Amino acid sequence: MKQYVIAAALLMAAAAPASAYTTYVLPEAFDTAEGSLSLQASHAQQFFTPAIAVSADFDLVSPDGGPGTFGRVEVAGAATTMQANLPQWGTYRITSGEQVGPVNTLVGVDGGWRPLAQGETPPEGAPVTTLQTVTVSDVYVSRGRPTNEVLAHPGGTLTIRPITHPNQVLVSGGFEVQLLLNGAPFPNTAIVLYDQGDADSDVANFVATDADGRARFNFQQPGTYVIAARYRGPAPAGSPAEIRSYTTTLTFNVLTALPAYAEPPPEERPRRRREGLGMGR
Numbered sequence: 001m002k003q004y005v006i007a008a009a010l011l012m013a014a015a016a017p018a019s020a021y022t023t024y025v026l027p028e029a030f031d032t033a034e035g036s037l038s039l040q041a042s043h044a045q046q047f048f049t050p051a052i053a054v055s056a057d058f059d060l061v062s063p064d065g066g067p068g069t070f071g072r073v074e075v076a077g078a079a080t081t082m083q084a085n086l087p088q089w090g091t092y093r094i095t096s097g098e099q100v101g102p103v104n105t106l107v108g109v110d111g112g113w114r115p116l117a118q119g120e121t122p123p124e125g126a127p128v129t130t131l132q133t134v135t136v137s138d139v140y141v142s143r144g145r146p147t148n149e150v151l152a153h154p155g156g157t158l159t160i161r162p163i164t165h166p167n168q169v170l171v172s173g174g175f176e177v178q179l180l181l182n183g184a185p186f187p188n189t190a191i192v193l194y195d196q197g198d199a200d201s202d203v204a205n206f207v208a209t210d211a212d213g214r215a216r217f218n219f220q221q222p223g224t225y226v227i228a229a230r231y232r233g234p235a236p237a238g239s240p241a242e243i244r245s246y247t248t249t250l251t252f253n254v255l256t257a258l259p260a261y262a263e264p265p266p267e268e269r270p271r272r273r274r275e276g277l278g279m280g281r
Helices: 002-012 269-274
Strands: 022-028 038-044 059-061 070-076 081-084 090-095 099-109 112-115 128-143 157-162 176-183 190-197 205-206 214-217 223-236 245-253
Touching: 022 128, 022 223, 022 245, 038 070, 038 128, 070 190, 081 090, 128 157, 157 223, 176 223, 176 245, 190 214, 205 214
Parallel strands: 128 245
Antiparallel strands: 022 038, 038 081, 059 090, 070 081, 090 128, 099 112, 099 128, 157 176, 176 214, 190 205, 190 223, 223 245
16 A cells, blocks of 8 residues: 555656745856855745755865865855855856755645645545655856866766756757766656746746757757756655655856856966876975
């Protein structure tokens, strides 16, 4: 009976948000010549209007794949703000990592599922299961010319891996990504595209992944967008819930033309070449 209940719960619309909010990370700029950058992260019902601040537990991955640092992280009110240090030239990944939510009890009523209120007794005979959310929010920013090292190593159970560099997305060229589940291509799955001002409950604009887990998004105009992939499946052994609901988002900017990239000052260029040859000491 329990397996039937879990299977039934997994039939809930996979593309629909698992809760009333979707998380995003928004930088002040996607490319910069400066050595630091401000970002905002929030749970939102409309992009990019912050509603609830997210956990401060973010990671910064440097262009060489090593860990970076934040000069400041502040959780206040509707948003979490961060100051990312960008000492290296190239592309950085700012990620929330997998943030695990509380366990919620769901009850099956009238052919659907809804959260069971605290202290509420489920109707007699109604199926009951438990669900826990797992969210990942990513953004890529570049200091100077974009690089590719950090694109190859996204983490998490449900992963959006950029094929097109996310800091070089053009209206004329579109944006191709690959969706991975536990490191393997995840086919036949909706990835929802949100424009600025869209409600997170509006899931009509989506692209389904192909047999290789790939999806390509086309654009009519430049701007800042979010893509979101969602999946519900049985929770791993030892989890406090029977079902896990995964949501992974990626914020990116669409351009009409590539910018003129800032270059490292002359005094930094020789050091970068020596380090690339293993001679940086």
